Amino acid sequence: MTTTPAGPTTQPAPPAPRTPTSPWPARPRPRGLPLLATGLRQRARGLLLWSLGLAAVVLMYLPLYPSIATTLQEQVSAMPEGVVAAFGMGETDPAGYAQTTVYGLLGAVLVIVFAVTGSSRLVAAEEESGLLELYLSHGVSRQRVLAERALLLLLELVVLTAVVVTLTLVLGPGADLGFDAPQVLAAGAGLLGIGVLVGGVGLGVGAMTGSRGLATGAAALAGVGGYLANVVADIADLPWLERLSAFHWAYGHEPLRAGFDGDGAVLLLYGVAALAYAVGAVVLARRDVGV
Numbered sequence: 001m002t003t004t005p006a007g008p009t010t011q012p013a014p015p016a017p018r019t020p021t022s023p024w025p026a027r028p029r030p031r032g033l034p035l036l037a038t039g040l041r042q043r044a045r046g047l048l049l050w051s052l053g054l055a056a057v058v059l060m061y062l063p064l065y066p067s068i069a070t071t072l073q074e075q076v077s078a079m080p081e082g083v084v085a086a087f088g089m090g091e092t093d094p095a096g097y098a099q100t101t102v103y104g105l106l107g108a109v110l111v112i113v114f115a116v117t118g119s120s121r122l123v124a125a126e127e128e129s130g131l132l133e134l135y136l137s138h139g140v141s142r143q144r145v146l147a148e149r150a151l152l153l154l155l156e157l158v159v160l161t162a163v164v165v166t167l168t169l170v171l172g173p174g175a176d177l178g179f180d181a182p183q184v185l186a187a188g189a190g191l192l193g194i195g196v197l198v199g200g201v202g203l204g205v206g207a208m209t210g211s212r213g214l215a216t217g218a219a220a221l222a223g224v225g226g227y228l229a230n231v232v233a234d235i236a237d238l239p240w241l242e243r244l245s246a247f248h249w250a251y252g253h254e255p256l257r258a259g260f261d262g263d264g265a266v267l268l269l270y271g272v273a274a275l276a277y278a279v280g281a282v283v284l285a286r287r288d289v290g291v
Contacts, residue, residue: 035135035148040155043118047156050114051163054107058167061101065094065175094177095256098168103187104251107164111157111195112223118156119202120215122149123284127210132289142284146207150277153203157195161188182259189260190250193269197246198223200273207280210289222246 069092101107123146126132135145165188172179202219206212226246233242242248249269253262 033148033151035140035145036152036155039149039152043152043156047159050110050160054110054160054163055167057106057110058102058164058171061106062098062168062171062175062177065097065177069097069176094175094179095183095254098177098179099187099251099254099256102164102168103191103256104247108191108194108227108247111160111191112198112220112227114160115153115157115195115199116202116216116219116223118153119199119219120206120212122153122203122206124206124210124212124215127206127289128212136289142289143281146203146277146281146284150200150203153199154196157192157199161192161195164188164191179256180259183256186255186258186260186262186266187251190255190266190269193266193273194223194226194246194250196273197226197269200276204276204278204280207284208287210287 123132126135132145136142165184168177168179168184168187169181171177172184198219201222202215205218206215209215223246229241230245230247232238233245233248242252246269249265252265255262255266
């Protein structure tokens with residue numbers, strides 16, 4: 001009996017490899033501005049208290065001008081020249097008085113302190129506490145964290161400046177200050193610019209280093225150093241040092257007298273802040289976080 005040889009046996013194709021899938025659904029990227037909205041809610045009470053503090057400064061000084069205007073020049077003349085230069089009390093007209101008491105001294109000090117503490121408590125403090133890593137693990141990019149934190153600080157500074165500007169406009173006629181709206185708005189732009197500069201430096205250094213201490217120190221140096229540079233320049237007659245002062249950039253063109261008709265130096269405040277933010281964003285995108 002003849003046996004017919006069997007043909008080649010066809011082997012079944014191996015099954016295609018399965019792509020591993022996670023049992024958990026993909027985490028969607030957050031929409032809107034969640035960090036900004038949360039920050040505004042969390043810091044609303046503090047912003048209200050800071051606003052009341054600035055309002056108290058304006059209400060304490062500007063309405064007093066009519067009652068002390070006649071004797072103010074005599075009081076200033078009796079002071080040592082160093083004290084007059086340190087506090088910018090050389091001019092006793094309404095513009096000089098408002099500049100000395102509110103925009104160039106107490107109001108500016110409060111804005112600087114707010115910008116220093118506010119900027120250092122954002123990205124740098126959040127990295128030290130582990131919050132930044134938590135944000136990143138939920139699909140929020142580093143650039144988005146920094147941008148929303150910068151926008152939060154900017155909005156807060158705008159609110160504080162608006163309180164000062166609004167009260168100055170409201171109290172001006174009754175206190176015989178004689179300011180026009182463009183003059184007050186120009187002074188407000190300088191006050192806001194100082195806060196933006198200080199906050200931008202603090203936020204940028206915090207993003208670069210992740211250190212709250214370094215962010216606080218850099219922001220304080222930008223604000224206090226600018227004020228001291230302006231004072232020393234007046235006392236020692238150093239024009240070159242004055243040109244390096246943030247206070248000179250903000251008020252060197254005397255906005256309460258000239259309005260916006262200045263040399264544009266106030267734009268340097270916003271330019272330096274933008275540069276600090278940009279450098280911080282670049283470094284934050286490339287360095288390790290939480291190390």
